[in-house]
Amino acid sequence: MRLRAAGVSILLATALAAAAAPAIAPNLPAEQFRDHLYAPPMRVHVFDDGGRIRLPFVYPIALVDRLGRRFEEDRTQVRTLVWFADGQLVQVADPADGPLLLLGADQLGRDVFSRLLLGARASLGVAVVAAILALLVGGLFGAAAGTVGGLTDELLMRLADFVLVLPALYVVLALRSVTPLVLSSSEVFALMTGVFAVVGWPYVARGVRAIVVSERRQDYALAARAIGVGRWRLLTRHLLPASFGFLAVQATLLIPGFILAEATLSFVGLGFAAPTASWGVMLQEASNIRAIADFPWLLSPAATIVMVVLGINLVMRADRAHEPLRWVGRG
Amino acid sequence: MSQRAFLRYLLRRLAFALVLVFLVSSGALLLTHLAPGDATSELRRPGVRDETVALERAKLGLDRSFVAQYMDWVVGLARLDLGRSTRYGRPVADLLAERTGNTALLAAVALSVASVVGLWAGIASASRPAGFARPLISGVSIVAVSVPPLLASLLLALLAARTGWFPVGGISSVDTDGLSWIARVIDVTWHLALPAFAVALPLAATIDRLQSRAMEEALGATYVRAAVGRGIPWRRVVWGHALPVAIRPVLGVYGIILGGVFSGSFAVEIVTAWPGLGQLMYEALVSRDIYLVSGCAIAGSLFLALGNLFSDVALLVVDPRLRASS
Helix, strand or coil: CHHHHHHHHHHHHHHHHHHCHHHHCCCCCCCCCHHHCCCCCCCCEEECCCCCEEEEEECCEEEEECCCCEEEECCCCCEEEEEEECCEEEEECCHHHCCCCCCCECCCCCEHHHHHHHHHHHHHHHHHHHHHHHHHHHHHHHHHHHHHCHHHHHHHHHHHHHHHHCCHHHHHHHHHHCCCCCCCHHHHHHHHHHHHHHHHHHHHHHHHHHHHHHHHCCHHHHHHHHCCCCHHHHHHHHHHHHHHHHHHHHHHHHHHHHHHHHHHHHHCCCCCCCCCCCHHHHHHHHCCHHHHHHCHHHHHHHHHHHHHHHHHHHHHHCCCCCCCHHHHCCC | CCHHHHHHHHHHHHHHHHHHHHHHHHHHHHHHHHCCCCCCHHHCCCCCCHHHHHHHHHHHCCCCCHHHHHHHHHHHHHCCCCCECCCCCCEHHHHHHHHHHHHHHHHHHHHHHHHHHHHHHHHHHHHCCCCCHHHHHHHHHHHHCCCCHHHHHHHHHHHHHHHCCCCCCCCCCCCCCCCCHHHHHHHHHHHHHHHHHHHHHHHHHHHHHHHHHHHHHHHCCHHHHHHHHCCCCHHHHHHHHHHHHHHHHHHHCHHHHHHHHHHHHHHHHHHHCCCCHHHHHHHHHHCCCHHHHHHHHHHHHHHHHHHHHHHHHHHHHHCHHHHHHC
């Protein structure tokens, strides 16, 4: 139970951070600080050189060795952090004197922390919207197959089986790469959610169909039919509500898979593209092995993805140890 | 199940597999054909005349109707001729032969490691309810299941680049020509370690979770209590009585797990420059190499279908109830 609470708090914190990203991010995600290419994360201090406790502050950092990309703190200047000013959660008093880089900067001198926050919107947004879409389509098809039966049922379920046997990641890859390669961010967003829904719906449809078919034979459904409740009303008022628990579980299974799918697609250059910040784009930009070795903070999107997936797994853990299997199949 | 019935079952499944492979590769062919652009798109630059492009298209046979191209491909397929890759200028079958082996090696090693570690961990944690093994294993496995191969391989690449213990990419060192075969095997193994680990990590955790759950259920059964009551040592009860029952649900999902290996190896191949099928497929897709795409689809779906078949046959072997019913 404690683990589940930990999972819930991880997810809530992430959702909150993504929702409030512009207010939390100290810098603009695309802003380039030319003097801070590959700058390391700044340390937040509470003790100054004299050993006295102060409000949290940072020392500005400056490049001291151009070739080795070594930065050092300028210990003569103390920059106290300012909280809740100008609609920003935290910022240095005068950003013009040098940016606040809590997780360092990337090869263009952009703030990794701010990009991570804004990237959460793109990455989690795609995953959540795609999951909702997959639930809707899957729920609709499953309900149709379960109520209408006959040929519709047969066709829909064979189609679902066909999609299910294919490795989801390859289907995503194929569908994405046969559409125009260069698109705007919003087009990429729409396309990715659509493609993810295509691979996600069969899981939902099969479950919903099974639930609808078995619930229809329950006494309460027969009773409802007997007092003259129509088919549609029976479905929407009685049968579909029975599958809500199942749908909730499905959502928690689909979302990690979709987060990863976004990361993988963007990583190979088929997802979001610069200058949009998403976790996959950031990983792609970090994928130069030399850069990773020297500037490990560029891998922070990997850490956030693991954190979110772990959060979801912790929430799920208690009752269904066998379920995470399904998203492993998605890469 | 009689031998003949088994043979019939096997043949039916093989026929289904072939139909699936044909459908998937035809679908891939159609998709690539419908995609905007074709193999000559990169040729269209300022300064290149339209006639040159048209000539190249004619040379590659891209100017004919899709139906004509498709019929040619199907006829070729019947003779096991998969066409030529436009990107590499070589027969698709040759390319597939090279790359499929590499992916199969990666997948086989990863799957074996994941199975051994996962099964052992699952059995160990379920059969020792007291003690530190259980919380330790379940803790490690819930973290491991959350680290997908893409991220695992990036993190391992970081480790490799910082320590120099392992090569960060590729399948072999540059200068292996003069080496004995033993040295070459060691060289490939050394290169294989990180990618295989990255693919195996979440799989081992998944198998562990499945196995420990199934094992727990089996150990709670009355026949286990009866065996313990007769004085059979715990170790023998676990391995001899409960395991044959508990391994069935795990074997039953090996087909899905294989899909996981396959998807996982895609990301790993890209990150660690492992020259496998995933990389080839990606290159083929973005360069609109139409026959190479369908060739990769054939290799991939065949691989999966056979894996599924293999897992079902294994299930049939260990589960007498299934044999009796089919």
